[in-house]
Amino acid sequence: MYSFVxxxxxxxxxxxxxxxxxxxGQFSVSGGRRNKCVITPANVGMVAETIERRNQNWFxxxxxxxxxxxxxxxxxxxxxxxPMVMRSGYLNRLVFQRISVGGDASAKIQLDNLPGGAKVxxxxxxxxxxxxxxxxxxxxxxxxxxxxFLEMSDDFEQGNLISKTETFLSFLMFSSWKDTFRIxxxxxxxxxxxxxxxxxxxxxxxIAWKACxxxxxxxxxxxxxECFNVLSNNAEHPRFxxxxxxxxxxxxxxxxxxxxxxxxxxxxxxxxxxxxxxSCIAHWTAKWLSRVTSxxxxxxxxxxxxxxxxxxxxxxxxxxxxxENSITxxxxxxxLKLGFMTKINSELLNMLERRIAFMLDQCxxxxxxxxxxxxxxxxxxxxxxxxxVVSYVSIVLSSPTPKRFxxxxxxxxxxxxxxxxxxxxxxxxxxxxxxxxxxxxxxxxNLYRAIDMYLxxxxxxxxxxxxxxxxNLEYHRLSQEARKHVMKNDRLPLKINxxxxxxxxxxxSRSMTAIGxxxxxxxxxxxxxxxxxxxxxxxNSQKEINSMAEEVETMRLQLxxxxxxxxxxxxxxxxxxx
Numbered sequence: 001m002y003s004f005v006x007x008x009x010x011x012x013x014x015x016x017x018x019x020x021x022x023x024x025g026q027f028s029v030s031g032g033r034r035n036k037c038v039i040t041p042a043n044v045g046m047v048a049e050t051i052e053r054r055n056q057n058w059f060x061x062x063x064x065x066x067x068x069x070x071x072x073x074x075x076x077x078x079x080x081x082x083p084m085v086m087r088s089g090y091l092n093r094l095v096f097q098r099i100s101v102g103g104d105a106s107a108k109i110q111l112d113n114l115p116g117g118a119k120v121x122x123x124x125x126x127x128x129x130x131x132x133x134x135x136x137x138x139x140x141x142x143x144x145x146x147x148x149f150l151e152m153s154d155d156f157e158q159g160n161l162i163s164k165t166e167t168f169l170s171f172l173m174f175s176s177w178k179d180t181f182r183i184x185x186x187x188x189x190x191x192x193x194x195x196x197x198x199x200x201x202x203x204x205x206x207i208a209w210k211a212c213x214x215x216x217x218x219x220x221x222x223x224x225x226e227c228f229n230v231l232s233n234n235a236e237h238p239r240f241x242x243x244x245x246x247x248x249x250x251x252x253x254x255x256x257x258x259x260x261x262x263x264x265x266x267x268x269x270x271x272x273x274x275x276x277x278x279s280c281i282a283h284w285t286a287k288w289l290s291r292v293t294s295x296x297x298x299x300x301x302x303x304x305x306x307x308x309x310x311x312x313x314x315x316x317x318x319x320x321x322x323x324e325n326s327i328t329x330x331x332x333x334x335x336l337k338l339g340f341m342t343k344i345n346s347e348l349l350n351m352l353e354r355r356i357a358f359m360l361d362q363c364x365x366x367x368x369x370x371x372x373x374x375x376x377x378x379x380x381x382x383x384x385x386x387x388x389v390v391s392y393v394s395i396v397l398s399s400p401t402p403k404r405f406x407x408x409x410x411x412x413x414x415x416x417x418x419x420x421x422x423x424x425x426x427x428x429x430x431x432x433x434x435x436x437x438x439x440x441x442x443x444x445x446n447l448y449r450a451i452d453m454y455l456x457x458x459x460x461x462x463x464x465x466x467x468x469x470x471x472n473l474e475y476h477r478l479s480q481e482a483r484k485h486v487m488k489n490d491r492l493p494l495k496i497n498x499x500x501x502x503x504x505x506x507x508x509s510r511s512m513t514a515i516g517x518x519x520x521x522x523x524x525x526x527x528x529x530x531x532x533x534x535x536x537x538x539x540n541s542q543k544e545i546n547s548m549a550e551e552v553e554t555m556r557l558q559l560x561x562x563x564x565x566x567x568x569x570x571x572x573x574x575x576x577x578x
Contacts, residue, residue: 046130086156087161089156180207353388385411412446426468
């Protein structure tokens with residue numbers, strides 16, 4: 001890694017003379033772990049012999065008595081007018097206004113809103129008195145803001161603090177991926193000023209540019225010079241070809257929400273692929289939530305925590321890319337759950353619900369899994385999926401039939417999965433099962449499988465609950481294999497078993513009659529009459545149910561024999577005609 005150094009050598013130690021001030025205004029490059037810049041003013045009107053700190057007070061010693069006191073926060077700086085007013089338009093104006101009205105020019109001046117506070121003002125003082133000042137990614141933004149606040153432009157002195165900090169700030173943004181993030185982090189304590197001076201916006205644009213250019217070498221600063229050589233020569237480079245599209249996600253995920261939003265907006269303007277932006281937002285959200293739940297996120301006071309979460313969630317929803325397939329159904333569901341928890345704007349909630357509704361036919365079962373975290377709650381948030389399905393039914397009624405069937409298969413698969421949860425209430429399971437219209441399912445085999453799984457895992461349901469759960473199972477909407485399973489399933493209410501057996505007997509009786517069997521018709525009708533009687537009051541034990549099922553199986557075998565005989569007779573007739 002290399003350092004970009006403006007004139008000077010080592011930083012002067014407080015309390016000692018700064019004797020070396022040669023070659024001011026020149027540039028040099030030196031080694032180091034991080035980019036570093038050392039600056040001094042081109043012209044020095046008054047040289048400080050020492051700069052001493054005593055508790056909260058700073059004293060600048062020269063051959064002239066101190067005639068200016070500036071208070072920054074809890075700290076007092078005992079200074080001199082000449083070196084300060086010749087470089088600061090703000091201080092110049094305050095001092096001469098007092099003189100013009102006949103006031104005490106040596107009275108204390110308070111700088112309550114100085115960006116960076118006393119620590120940054122210390123660097124300003126050193127600069128004004130001709131001392132070397134170290135610039136790094138951590139202090140360049142606050143010092144740049146302070147220079148603007150104090151109006152330290154080249155109009156007062158050539159090579160003033162604004163121009164010098166601007167030069168190094170631009171250099172860092174252009175040259176160093178990591179330092180750009182350090183700059184943004186330093187802006188967190190000076191948000192309003194950094195936004196006004198567009199430091200955060202410029203940093204976001206620099207990050208977006210590097211991410212869109214896909215320069216993975218920027219994340220390893222040892223190769224920064226090589227990266228820029230490749231850019232300038234417009235050449236092929238193997239490291240760029242192998243760079244993964246998401247290499248920048250992790251660094252961006254640690255940005256504060258306002259800075260992250262600026263990066264996303266810059267990425268959109270740069271033409272970044274919508275699916276990558278969507279994935280980046282999902283990655284940032286997951287990281288942010290993990291920090292919040294683990295207590296690592298620096299939160300506002302407790303009474304402000306809920307508002308902070310709500311505002312953050314709303315910002316994320318608003319910045320989502322609108323392109324199709326740019327974000328996953330699972331992430332939108334998680335965002336929707338977070339929106340309900342933080343009570344975000346209802347219009348944003350509706351927007352999320354509509355977006356998921358139009359994506360349901362493309363989703364997989366795993367996409368609908370959103371965990372609950374309460375001890376007595378179900379593992380997954382079924383209520384959330386119910387809302388989405390209700391929204392789908394009300395919004396996407398014009399969907400073609402194949403897509404409806406896809407949604408039906410999706411929900412039945414989800415029901416089968418969540419049915420294994422012992423804490424899932426029967427009311428929620430049934431509400432989701434009944435949320436879709438009947439024409440959304442080609443048949444009810446998958447629904448029956450989910451109901452059977454729920455009954456198996458929840459053996460203590462009351463008779464009324466089991467009957468309510470199975471009330472929508474219809475004989476004609478199940479395959480033959482599923483019907484056979486229903487008739488032998490002792491987990492179902494006896495009424496359901498009996499109804500299916502009777503309907504199976506009637507169905508086979510009609511089939512045998514249609515084939516033309518007078519031989520079995522009388523016996524079959526007798527069985528049906530007997531079983532109707534059982535259905536009204538006699539079918540009160542599992543033994544009777546099993547007996548009826550055996551009779552149905554006998555009839556099925558007879559029906560198969562009849563079908564075979566019919567086919568043989570038809571073939572014989574055809575041969576005779578020929």
